[in-house]
Amino acid sequence: MVYEKIICPYCKSDNVVKNGRNSTGRQRMMCRNSECKHKTFQLEYSNNASKPGVKEKNY
Numbered sequence: 655m656v657y658e659k660i661i662c663p664y665c666k667s668d669n670v671v672k673n674g675r676n677s678t679g680r681q682r683m684m685c686r687n688s689e690c691k692h693k694t695f696q697l698e699y700s701n702n703a704s705k706p707g708v709k710e711k712n713y
């Protein structure tokens with residue numbers, strides 16, 4: 655079972671829902687964080703190799 659956690663690239667919130675697709679077929683997402691200035695963003699598919707260090711968070 656694969657569960658991909660989608661995080662808003664602007665506010666790093668995981669309170670994100672799908673928001674349809676754009677004209678190029680990319681998945682659009684909508685951030686539901688009320689403090690986020692970017693409400694929508696697109697999923698990047700070619701971003702796996704260039705993550706600037708993923709840290710584990712303690713909630």
Ligand SMILES: [Zn+2]
Nearest residue numbers: 662665685690
């Ligand atoms: Zn956000």
